[in-house]
Amino acid sequence: MLSMDDQARLANVIRDVEDDTSGEIVVVLAKQADTYRAIPLLWALLIALALPWPLIELTNLSASRIFMIQLGVALASSLALSLPQLRYQLVPRSIKRAQAHEAASREFIRRGLTRTRDKTGVLIYVALAEHHAEILADTGIADRVGPDVWVEIIEKLTMAIKAGSMADGLAEAIRRAGAILAEHAPPRFEDEDELPNKIILL
Structure with a gap:
């Protein structure tokens, strides 16, 4: 789904944007949200x-x-x-969307985004088979940022994926999500990286 170079580049983008915020960003890229057997x-x-x-x-x-x-x-x-x-x-589109959202919610919990100190974790989730992407934010950010902000980021990400520029689209989505986190969850003096920066491929 992503070359090793792209994975390393995106991990560096996550690390760089997290230098400007106390929030955490996790990216999960799945071939499919469900097998629909x-x-x-x-x-x-x-x-x-x-x-x-x-x-x-x-x-x-x-x-x-x-x-x-x-x-x-x-x-x-x-x-x-x-x-x-x-x-x-x-598979009806509504079922695909529901399954992808459910998978994203599971990954949000599984990847520790509910356990960050200030509840400022953000998940960028992409399910390729379902042509679905979404951003989930923990309460520390969701209470301050409306869902419309994430929708615009997702629209640009999905356009990039359709155009065959998935790595570039993810990098831009990470940077834009990081800018939102930097505004609403600025870095602390004693801040530490709570979650891994690597791209999670499923």
Whole structure:
């Protein structure tokens, strides 16, 4: 998803922006938020359930023969629809968005962003398969910064990813999030880096 050089460059960007704030930034880049393994099975079952009706109306096949055809179609459909490029197209956009948001929320907790001293942790989360990106901020920042501020950053990030400039888009998103943190959570004299700066790839 990112070359080693890009990962190192982005880690340096995080370290640099955190020099100007007591806040913490974590970037998580996921190939996918969910595998959606149940989706092909669900579609295969729906196809198999609809199949007997035209066979009953248009053929003289026995019930046992129709059942065997139904079983074969269910199996073949399930296997065919399990191909990743097909599977993700079958998932409704609302479900993708909900799964990606849930995954981002889990990562927010898992990566320790709720445990920073002043509750000023910010997560930049990207799920590539879902074409989804979002920023989550802990209460120390969320109480001072409206969600519209993050939306603008995410819009520019998603445009950069679509244009094939993911590393540059992430670097800009990190810098802009860092500027917001610097304004609302300036550095302290005794400040220390509470969370790792490396890009987390899933």
